[in-house]
Amino acid sequence: MTAKLRIEDLTHTFKGTQDIDVLDGLSITIRDGEFVTLLGPSGSGKSTIFNLIGGLIEPDQGDIFIDGKRVNGTRGNISYLPQQxxxxxxxxxxxxxxxxxxxxxxxxxxxxxxxxxxxxxxxxxxxxxxxxxxxxxxxxxxxxxxxxxQQLMLLDEPFGALDELTRLDMQDWLLKMWETDRRSVLFITHSIEEAIYMSDRILILSDKPAKIIKEIQVPFERPRHHDITLEDTFTKLRREIYLLLREGDSQ
Ligand SMILES: Nc1ncnc2c1ncn2[C@@H]1O[C@H](COP(=O)(O)OP(=O)(O)O)[C@@H](O)[C@H]1O
Ligand SMILES: [Mg+2]
Structure with a gap:
């Protein structure tokens, strides 16, 4: 089956008085109907990845395929939900x-x-x-x-501007909506709990230039309930991810 989204070896530098290497050989694949989260420190290049997928900027190197079609630098292939x-x-x-x-x-x-x-x-x-x-x-x-x-949704920290209780409500609400219309979702958050609660799979990014430090398959069934956040498996996973992010930070 053709992947919904396939990113191959994406490399990008913002040129300026000081060049910023944001991505260096990043590859990601998302299957049809899959909910995948990019989790990484702020400034690691997450929104840049979205801008590249959305065609707002063209990568220096690498390719982006949606439904098998190369879309580097072309718009109109995704639906996008920003933070605000x-x-x-x-x-x-x-x-x-x-x-x-x-x-x-x-x-x-x-x-x-x-x-x-x-x-x-x-x-x-x-x-x-x-x-x-x-x-x-x-x-x-x-x-x-x-x-x-467009069947591929990019959600860039969509609950980042909301207070904590509204945020928890919105997580459940979004999952419910998503269950009735299983689009392929690429979700960005810097919240470890949100990543575990929402996703099928989590890609943990290093600080820039962003690489995938680790890919985690989330073991919980759907539909999800907030009770799972109290389970051992959840707290262990949260700790594992926290340590990975901290290590990634100090590299
Ligand atoms: N258009 C741009 N021009 C120059 N530098 C940029 C631009 N967009 C982002 N950057 C820089 O690239 C890095 C990654 O930014 P961004 O992708 O927004 O990170 P994140 O979304 O993970 O917080 C940051 O250092 C940011 O300052
Ligand atoms: Mg961002």
Whole structure:
């Protein structure tokens, strides 16, 4: 089977008065329907990896394939959810939801309303973003990504700006949404617990230039519940990852 995403030997340096080597021979494969997390220290090059996959920047070396097609430097192949909600304040929630569809040329308002309801936000169609909480706005932004036809989702610390309780709620909510529409997800976080709780597989990155220090297959069944965070297997894994990140830091 063709991988959903295949990154081969990606190398990138930001040129300036001081060159910054961000990636040096990075390879990643994501299968169809898999939830994979990039976990690494801040500044290690995670968002740069997303910008490369999204075609916003072109790598110095290496190749990016989506569904087997080489996409280096081309846009429009992924759906992307940034850390801060990216809703347009002058458009209603529903109009925000169909924005990506407008760009893609086929608007389906019925489907947008159905997903809004499924997301627990029925009744907010005509509201404006500034009347919703941060968590609600991020739900809308996520639904908008689900409504786009691209089957690969890149989520860059999507809960980073939310308070801790909202964040836990959002993790469960996102997993529930994802279970009904199993897209391939590449998720970025610097939270070890979040990585374990959400993912099928975790790729632990070193400080820049980012390399994969270790790949971890997460052993928990789905659907997940927050109870697992109290299990021995969970706490052991958390400790293992913590030590790996700390070692990676001191190299
Ligand atoms: N457009 C850019 N130009 C120059 N340097 C950049 C650019 N984008 C990111 N960097 C640098 O590359 C490194 C990795 O950044 P980033 O990918 O944002 O890390 P992360 O998302 O893991 O926190 C940082 O040192 C950052 O300052
Ligand atoms: Mg980042």
């Amino acid at each position: 909600d990216s809703l347009l304040p002058w458009r209603t929630i529903e109009d925000n939801l169909v924005l990506v569809q407008e760009i893609n040329g086929s608007v389906d308002r019925k489907r947008a309303r159905k997903w809004l309801k499924r997301a627990g936000l029925g009744g907010y169609e005509d509201s404006y973003p500034n009347t919703l909480s941060g968590g609600m706005r991020q739900r809308v932004a996520f639904i908008r990504s689900l409504l786009s036809p």
